[in-house]
Amino acid sequence: MHKFDTLIRNGLIITAADRYSADIGIRDGRIVALGQELGEAEEVIDAEGLWVMPGGIDAHCHLDQPLGDGAVMADDFDSGTRSAACGGTTTVIPFAAQFKGQSLRTAVEDYHRRSEGKAWIDYAFHMIVTDPSEKVLKQELPALIEEGYSSFKIYLTYDDLKLNDREVLNVLAMARREGGMVMVHAENADCIAYLTELLEEQGKTAPRFHAEAHSSIAEREATHRAISLAELIDVPLLIVHVSGPEAIEQIRWAQGRGLRVYGETCPQYLMLTADDLDQQGFEGAKCVCSPPPRDPAAQQAVWQALENGVFQVFSSDHAPFRYDDPKGKKLHGDEASFTHIPNGIPGLETRLTILFSEGVIKQRIDATRFVALTATNPAKIYGLYPRKGTIAIGSDADLTLWDPQARTTVTNSELHHAVDYTPYEGLELMGKPMMTLCRGLVVSRDGELTGEVGYGRFLKCDRPQPARPRGMAKGF
Numbered sequence: 304m305h306k307f308d309t310l311i312r313n314g315l316i317i318t319a320a321d322r323y324s325a326d327i328g329i330r331d332g333r334i335v336a337l338g339q340e341l342g343e344a345e346e347v348i349d350a351e352g353l354w355v356m357p358g359g360i361d362a363h364c365h366l367d368q369p370l371g372d373g374a375v376m377a378d379d380f381d382s383g384t385r386s387a388a389c390g391g392t393t394t395v396i397p398f399a400a401q402f403k404g405q406s407l408r409t410a411v412e413d414y415h416r417r418s419e420g421k422a423w424i425d426y427a428f429h430m431i432v433t434d435p436s437e438k439v440l441k442q443e444l445p446a447l448i449e450e451g452y453s454s455f456k457i458y459l460t461y462d463d464l465k466l467n468d469r470e471v472l473n474v475l476a477m478a479r480r481e482g483g484m485v486m487v488h489a490e491n492a493d494c495i496a497y498l499t500e501l502l503e504e505q506g507k508t509a510p511r512f513h514a515e516a517h518s519s520i521a522e523r524e525a526t527h528r529a530i531s532l533a534e535l536i537d538v539p540l541l542i543v544h545v546s547g548p549e550a551i552e553q554i555r556w557a558q559g560r561g562l563r564v565y566g567e568t569c570p571q572y573l574m575l576t577a578d579d580l581d582q583q584g585f586e587g588a589k590c591v592c593s594p595p596p597r598d599p600a601a602q603q604a605v606w607q608a609l610e611n612g613v614f615q616v617f618s619s620d621h622a623p624f625r626y627d628d629p630k631g632k633k634l635h636g637d638e639a640s641f642t643h644i645p646n647g648i649p650g651l652e653t654r655l656t657i658l659f660s661e662g663v664i665k666q667r668i669d670a671t672r673f674v675a676l677t678a679t680n681p682a683k684i685y686g687l688y689p690r691k692g693t694i695a696i697g698s699d700a701d702l703t704l705w706d707p708q709a710r711t712t713v714t715n716s717e718l719h720h721a722v723d724y725t726p727y728e729g730l731e732l733m734g735k736p737m738m739t740l741c742r743g744l745v746v747s748r749d750g751e752l753t754g755e756v757g758y759g760r761f762l763k764c765d766r767p768q769p770a771r772p773r774g775m776a777k778g779f
């Protein structure tokens with residue numbers, strides 16, 4: 304019997320902290336040796352010229368999420384995780400969403416049924432809390448956090464999802480007591496409703512007006528409010544999908560005051576602007592997401608916040624709706640007001656390559672920060688570290704082998720999701736995930752799937768260390 308199942312030789316290992324040349328010995332899906340001349344293995348992978356990084360963790364994506372308005376997500380756990388694997392991702396964390404009036408546990412159980420036997424890579428669940436009843440706050444959430452669902456998202460906008468400030472406070476106080484990580488969708492619902500009404504009165508209903516209705520001021524206000532409510536309770540929180548400088552300033556201000564406030568951004572805020580919603584006919588619907596992409600100055604601010612550490616997490620916010628589909632972007636036809644277009648864009652498979660090319664290769668961020676943003680920090684913030692998110696003895700052998708010299712052109716027909724478009728069609732990128740291993744199994748090679756459906760395992764998340772309060776609040 305060989306000492307290792309797999310040996311990865313001659314690669315340059317890059318983690319969030321270090322870069323060094325070493326071989327990696329893998330046994331039973333875990334990393335068991337790092338060093339030179341490690342000996343024999345069942346399978347040897349030659350990584351000469353490649354960078355060996357932790358497999359990506361996409362900590363914000365939506366797969367097969369029931370919506371209740373007739374829209375249907377294009378990707379389930381099968382197509383979503385195959386697409387993720389081909390893009391270098393080895394763990395995804397989508398959302399088990401509660402409908403108002405529904406038990407949260409029912410939502411989680413339903414989501415297990417949707418994922419069971421379908422995933423190509425590992426997965427955990429966040430929850431979405433829309434109805435923080437006494438039962439949810441006192442019984443369901445404490446039990447679910449204990450059982451490995453230790454993070455959840457709340458919304459300050461969307462009529463069917465949003466919480467009022469008192470509800471947010473109740474949720475934050477529960478998170479503080481139980482050690483859960485709170486993610487916030489920060490947009491002011493009333494500002495958006497007011498602007499929407501004005502625009503509709505003037506007949507301004509085309510997709511591009513979505514970006515005007517979802518003003519960056521509405522995002523800034525809600526970001527500041529969420530931070531203030533969390534400060535009052537003394538609990539950490541993470542602002543998701545931050546689009547530009549207004550919200551970034553609020554997060555930086557909070558961090559400067561020593562608050563545990565984390566930030567996430569996504570490829571669309573680097574690569575798209577509001578002009579991408581202004582296309583021929585209804586085409587702009589393809590780029591309708593919330594918050595919307597802004598302008599080139601906002602893109603620069605987002606790059607800077609990735610570089611200087613205001614953001615900890617880089618996720619796709621993959622929210623997959625087919626364009627030419629009455630259950631997708633055309634739910635209400637191709638002349639519908641922007642208010643009726645399902646929000647979200649696809650990006651599971653392109654997330655890493657975009658940041659690698661536009662960030663690392665163009666020297667806006669270094670390779671260790673790339674690893675921190677796309678794997679190590681999400682693992683820490685959501686309670687999966689050090690099992691996931693690093694290259695260390697004892698960690699799962701979740702690895703992506705990158706060729707920094709390879710060139711690719713994004714083409715939807717070559718992606719593995721079930722969406723009929725990508726907003727990045729034709730984009731030329733540098734750097735490619737040549738091979739992805741999830742717990743030692745090669746799940747994709749040169750952009751093609753090599754794993755097994757159902758191989759992906761559900762991961763229970765620990766209470767995250769970054770969710771711990773500072774211990775400043777009185778009376779909780």
Ligand code: URP
Nearest residue numbers: 488592593620622646647
């Ligand atoms: O437009 C977006 N981002 N859709 C996905 C749902 C969400 O709010 O993250």
Ligand code: ZN
Nearest residue numbers: 488543544593
């Ligand atoms: Zn959101």
Ligand code: ZN
Nearest residue numbers: 363365620622
């Ligand atoms: Zn989302």
